[in-house]
Amino acid sequence: MAGKKREVQLQAVINNQSLWDEMLQNKGLTVIDVYQAWCGPCKAMQTLFRKLKNELNEDEILHFVVAEADNIVTLQPFRDKCEPIFLFFIEWQIIAKIEGANAPLVNKKIISLINEERNIAAGKMVRPQYHEIAFVDSDAEDTGEASNENVDKVRNIVIIKPEAMVTGKTIEIKEKIINGGFVIEAEDTRVLTETEVRDFYSQIVDQPEFEDFVPSMTNGLSYILVISQDNKQELPHEENVPNPETEHKEPSEDQHEMATPTVMKKKWDSLQEYLERQDISQFCDVEENVDNVNKLIDIFFPDFKSMTSLKLERILALLRPDLFREKGEDVLNIIQDEGFKILMQRQIVLSKEEAQTLCKEYENEDYFGNLIENMTSGPSLALVLLRENGLQHWKKLIGPSTVEEAKDNLPESLCIQFATESLPINQLYGSDSLEAAEREIQHFFPLQSTLALIKPHVTHEQREDIFNLIKEAGFDITQMKEMLLIKEQADKIYFKIVKKDFYKDVLEMLSEGPSLVMVLTKWNAAAEWRRLMGPTDPDEAKLLSPDSIRARFGRSVLRNAVHGSSNSYEAMETINKVFENFVPANTEAN
Numbered sequence: 001m002a003g004k005k006r007e008v009q010l011q012a013v014i015n016n017q018s019l020w021d022e023m024l025q026n027k028g029l030t031v032i033d034v035y036q037a038w039c040g041p042c043k044a045m046q047t048l049f050r051k052l053k054n055e056l057n058e059d060e061i062l063h064f065v066v067a068e069a070d071n072i073v074t075l076q077p078f079r080d081k082c083e084p085i086f087l088f089f090i091e092w093q094i095i096a097k098i099e100g101a102n103a104p105l106v107n108k109k110i111i112s113l114i115n116e117e118r119n120i121a122a123g124k125m126v127r128p129q130y131h132e133i134a135f136v137d138s139d140a141e142d143t144g145e146a147s148n149e150n151v152d153k154v155r156n157i158v159i160i161k162p163e164a165m166v167t168g169k170t171i172e173i174k175e176k177i178i179n180g181g182f183v184i185e186a187e188d189t190r191v192l193t194e195t196e197v198r199d200f201y202s203q204i205v206d207q208p209e210f211e212d213f214v215p216s217m218t219n220g221l222s223y224i225l226v227i228s229q230d231n232k233q234e235l236p237h238e239e240n241v242p243n244p245e246t247e248h249k250e251p252s253e254d255q256h257e258m259a260t261p262t263v264m265k266k267k268w269d270s271l272q273e274y275l276e277r278q279d280i281s282q283f284c285d286v287e288e289n290v291d292n293v294n295k296l297i298d299i300f301f302p303d304f305k306s307m308t309s310l311k312l313e314r315i316l317a318l319l320r321p322d323l324f325r326e327k328g329e330d331v332l333n334i335i336q337d338e339g340f341k342i343l344m345q346r347q348i349v350l351s352k353e354e355a356q357t358l359c360k361e362y363e364n365e366d367y368f369g370n371l372i373e374n375m376t377s378g379p380s381l382a383l384v385l386l387r388e389n390g391l392q393h394w395k396k397l398i399g400p401s402t403v404e405e406a407k408d409n410l411p412e413s414l415c416i417q418f419a420t421e422s423l424p425i426n427q428l429y430g431s432d433s434l435e436a437a438e439r440e441i442q443h444f445f446p447l448q449s450t451l452a453l454i455k456p457h458v459t460h461e462q463r464e465d466i467f468n469l470i471k472e473a474g475f476d477i478t479q480m481k482e483m484l485l486i487k488e489q490a491d492k493i494y495f496k497i498v499k500k501d502f503y504k505d506v507l508e509m510l511s512e513g514p515s516l517v518m519v520l521t522k523w524n525a526a527a528e529w530r531r532l533m534g535p536t537d538p539d540e541a542k543l544l545s546p547d548s549i550r551a552r553f554g555r556s557v558l559r560n561a562v563h564g565s566s567n568s569y570e571a572m573e574t575i576n577k578v579f580e581n582f583v584p585a586n587t588e589a590n
């Protein structure tokens with residue numbers, strides 16, 4: 001009972017308009033936790049509020065209230081939201097708003113406003129001219145970094161031309177775009193139709209050379225990307241601004257440096273400008289006009305709007321070695337229960353440099369040395385997670401970076417749940433922003449290419465189904481051509497079995513019609529493609545891997561629908577023979 005009484009005193013309940021009007025008479029600072037009747041006030045913040053009230057309220061200038069949005073007209077814009085919202089009320093005005101249970105931020109805000117109130121009362125400062133904040137009823141205003149997303153995001157469409165595709169430039173271009181701090185929101189490889197080429201180049205269709213240009217755009221695969229840049233990105237600190245003199249410098253072959261989370265926060269004037277500076281603008285064309293971009297998104301990515309309204313976000317998460325070893329399974333279960341889809345996962349023993357980059361925020365702590373030793377002592381688990389509002393949700397789920405901070409403010413966070421004796425830090429890591437996530441994913445899950453083949457017996461309809469499976473599995477089709485595989489060509493692909501008795505049957509089967517030969521690219525492509533193909537014998541595939549391509553489209557061991565390189569080394573060799581001039585992605589074999 002005593003505890004309950006304390007709780008009532010901590011936050012006065014405002015659940016109708018007249019109580020709200022009464023509250024407006026409060027002296028000092030009032031912190032309003034806006035809630036909905038159906039999801040209740042934010043419990044996670046009560047420990048912090050209690051602590052602050054004990055520490056700061058001797059002169060009774062700090063008040064906490066919970067206010068029910070459904071019954072108070074002023075709070076109408078906050079109805080139908082379950083994300084906690086905190087309003088800061090001083091002198092008849094709401095002067096600040098924080099969305100989400102961001103304890104450190106709320107803590108800082110309260111302390112600074114109370115200090116200000118005391119200085120004003122002591123005559124040390126004049127009350128500032130407050131500007132009451134406007135409440136906007138917008139779903140885009142959701143939380144933290146995502147607020148005003150549509151206003152602050154600039155989208156461009158980029159087409160990487162067929163002539164660049166055949167040399168494998170796509171991978172380099174994509175890497176540079178990500179390293180420039182841009183986000184690839186959608187991507188697709190396809191042979192453009194004439195109409196699509198005319199739509200994309202609508203500004204130059206009247207030029208005399210245009211008709212000669214069209215075939216060069218329809219004679220092979222193009223790569224189409226929707227790329228966004230966050231207008232709100234702050235300019236980097238002085239030391240992080242890339243030096244224009246050294247900006248073009250490529251890393252050496254054996255140098256796989258991890259981009260630090262802050263280095264790339266450069267706000268470019270435009271994507272076009274950035275591509276030019278990187279010497280890659282000749283391989284691709286950019287559409288920047290907002291109306292044209294929207295029109296082209298509808299043409300190339302009809303599902304884009306519904307996808308982005310879901311705010312599906314990809315992030316990198318990491319379980320540090322102690323946690324992964326002792327409670328990895330438990331954490332993976334929680335991740336899935338929280339609605340995250342695990343797109344990729346791998347165990348990785350971090351290098352010292354990688355550990356230092358990931359632990360940069362602790363570098364001034366006396367335990368930093370131990371931390372680096374611990375981080376490099378055994379495998380961590382790196383994960384790529386996908387979820388609606390993934391970035392914010394993961395941050396909230398794992399809590400702040402140290403146990404100390406989490407203990408007071410977020411006792412239910414994974415930081416506290418999985419705290420260890422050995423180190424006072426959060427055993428889980430997550431990307432800081434979507435831009436950082438893309439760079440970290442690229443670092444921990446480097447791209448690799450493999451050679452894939454669809455055999456002649458596969459019908460056109462089945463090919464389409466296979467393309468869909470390939471795309472759903474996250475592969476880029478980086479290169480593709482139809483080939484009638486006569487012996488000379490077939491030997492390049494099947495060099496491992498040319499001496500086998502059944503090879504003549506393979507040659508006969510391949511001579512029945514054109515095969516479709518492709519380069520597929522994603523992290524761990526060779527192994528992932530073999531997993532998607534399934535066992536060699538379709539009957540075995542039906543038993544062991546019923547969703548695999550061979551189980552679904554294979555007819556016999558010989559006519560088993562598809563082929564793939566055995567490993568990344570074989571892939572490199574074969575791709576070089578079949579697609580001359582093509583530079584495949586293969587960081588593993590480099």
Ligand SMILES: Nc1ncnc2c1ncn2[C@@H]1O[C@H](COP(=O)(O)OP(=O)(O)OP(=O)(O)O)[C@@H](O)[C@H]1O
Pocket residue numbers: 496497502505506535536557558559560562563564565566
């Ligand atoms: N005993 C056999 N009789 C007839 N054809 C066979 C036989 N064994 C393999 N093949 C054919 O030769 C291809 C290559 O054989 P290999 O042993 O390299 O199989 P794999 O590595 O599982 O499959 P792939 O190389 O096609 O991805 C198989 O995909 C299959 O079509």
